[in-house]
Amino acid sequence: MSTSKLIVANWKMNGGLSANQLLLDDIKAGWGAVHCRVGVCVPYPYLTQVQLLLAGTPIALGAQDVSIHATGAYTGEVSGSMLRDFGVRYCLVGHSERRQYHRESEVDVALKARQALACGITPIVCVGETLAQREAGETDSVVKRQLAAVIHENGHCISEIVVAYEPVWAIGTGRTATPDQAQAVHAVLRAQLKAATPQHERVAILYGGSMNTGNAADLLSQPDVDGGLIGGASLKANDFLEILHKASHEALANPMK
Incomplete structure (x- = not known):
């Protein structure tokens, strides 16, 4: 598990030139004593x-998707090398909204991760189950299958990726996995990574299901939750600054986690 927390913003399809500047100016102004890694996927x-x-800031730039193709006649697609030209450090792949609305398969997600890695970009591989899958007791098998394709x-x-567990039933719904529920799934993912690489501790596993100012501290205190x-x-x-400061406090309070 990583030595410092990683907090990554996913703006989704939100933003505007003036709104972006105001938001980032306010974040930079309130930065203070932040002691965690931070990325913003726009x-x-x-x-x-x-x-x-x-x-000039410690905040890394991130993208929200990448093509499975390196170049060619794929109108509307954006390649990893294009993202690299803009200094992109992180890229989301396999977000549940991409899997659901764009029918991305586990193979698609694995190939997108490969394209990001080939261009020196860290893919944030998103995995997670639906409410029906959780209620059927399929959570572990679903997330393991999704990660297995990428492995x-x-x-x-594989030690160069980041994993994000995002229970689909908790994204944008106001519902959140309890700290114990999140930890249980993160432990399954950690064991899977451990079996795949001796460098598994380099891989941060983030929680991505409606983390907010009210639940961040409890979630981030779990032994296998490396960020959000x-x-x-x-x-x-x-709100974002408060989460960053809570992540920083957790990292300083438990430096060996």
């Missing part, structure tokens, strides 16, 4: 703007 049109706004395709460099993938709360500077 929509493609704002990569240039946000790259400039983040220059199979990228086994030689933050949706709605990342669009409010004060």
Whole structure:
């Protein structure tokens, strides 16, 4: 497990030139004693703007998707090398909304992770179960199958990824996995990574199901929760800063976790 917490914002399809600047200016102004790694995944049109706004800060730029193709006649697609040109450090792959609305398969997600890795970009591989799957007792098998596809395709460099557990039933619904529920799934994923690579401790496992100011501290205190993938709360500077400070406090309070 990573030595410092990683908190990544996912703006989803939100933002605007003026709104982005205001949000990031407020975050930079309230930065203070942040002692965790931070990334911001923004929509493609704002990569240039946000790259400039983040220059000179410790905040890493992230994208929300990447093509499975390196180049070619794929209108509307964006390649890993294009993202690299903008200094992108992280890229989400397999977010539940992409799996659901764009019918992305486990193979698609694995290939996207491969393209990101080939371009020196850290893929944040999202895994998670639906409410029906959880109620059927299938949570462990679902997340293991989703991660297994990525391990199979990228086994030689699997220690270079980040994993985000995002229970589909808790995304944008106001529902959140309890700390014990989150820890149980994270422990399953950690064991799977341990079996795949001796460098499994390099892989951060984030929780991504409606983490907010009210539950962040309890979730981040779990032994296998290495950070958070933050949706709605990342669009409010004060909320995002509070989560960053709670992550920093947890890292300082438990430096050996």
